[in-house]
Amino acid sequence: MSKNTSIRNSMRRARIATEIVISALIVGLGGYGIYNAVNKTTELGSADVSDASDIQIDMTQPVTEAFDPNMTIYENTPVSTKDKFKGDLILVNNQHEYLGGNEDLVSINNENKNQDEETFIVGNDFNMKILRCVYQPLISMTRDFNKATNYDDLVVIGGFRTTAKQQELYDADLESTGKDYSTKVAKPGHSEHESGYAMDFTTSTTWDYDGTGKYEWINKNCWQYGFILRYPEDKTEITEIQYEAWHYRYVGVPHAFYMYTNGLCLEEYIDTVREHPYDGEHISFTDGNNIEYEVYFVASDDSSEMTYIPVPSDKKYEISGNNIDGFIVTVYVNEEKAPAEATEPEAPTEEEPSEASTEAEGSVDDSDSETTTEEAEEETSQASEN
Ligand SMILES: [Zn+2]
Known part of the structure; x- marks a missing residue:
């Protein structure tokens, strides 16, 4: 493909x-x-x-x-420059700290109770949380996994994690290895789990998820739901993280498709997009469901509070920060812009800089981000995760 x-x-x-x-x-x-x-x-x-x-x-x-x-006719849309640290495509790793906050989180188990149809994944306790925008793709993927394999034993053992919790895991790993760095646990402030975009899977039958056998279905199909296997075996030198069969990251369908079919990890993809700026060639591709996309990069205007981002005036698009130096625009080439989007305010507020770019924001519930003792206990049980 x-x-x-x-x-x-x-x-x-x-x-x-x-x-x-x-x-x-x-x-x-x-x-x-x-x-x-x-x-x-x-x-x-x-x-x-x-x-x-x-x-x-x-x-x-x-x-x-x-x-x-x-x-295509383009128009400039203003976005808060600080929003380059937000969105589905932020790169969080040892070099690039997660600077978000106010994540819009849901408890997987609580949300499962609100579903009309049966669900086939649980959090290992009620405090297992992920971003609200990641929940439905996760439910769809695991429902289809169940249809394809009849397996129903998937458990999320790692979801959103506070920086304090990350520090705890990091310190524990250094202590156990005697080293001053870790390839198992990301530095505090540098874990995707702190963003709510990442999940670690295990199974209730073996309590060990290696992505083999019937679970290979997930690796082959997760792009359809916007997920990537974040730390592949052949990219450890780039990610600086050991192979993790169980760690999935939400990036959105077009990007997950592109990375999967081109064999890129997120670090490589972010570099690739940067090589395709607005005023150069854009990345153009059609995914496995025949949906056509265009993707391009717009550098952030770091001298200004606002960055003006060229976007198509009549097509659906999404904007995400890359957490480094700018924004990634995703154009849905065959989809017209919704009428509501056409009347968007000229200068969006920080809470709502542009549509879709920062789904991670939205409503703020501080009580959600508290780490509970229960959560801490559960997370310590899986030491080998980032
Ligand atoms: Zn993980």
């Missing part, structure tokens, strides 16, 4: 990303109207800028056919 995943030139002219004025010129001729999208840059210097002002009028075609569907 990776062979089908291609990066193609997405028909945009080179332009200066930070200074863009985009306008659409509508030409009406007799009974026909011809649309032409005209991209203007306020700074010259890009090779093809002269082409941008060409207006081609085809009098023989009605408007619907004359309009080039590949010509």
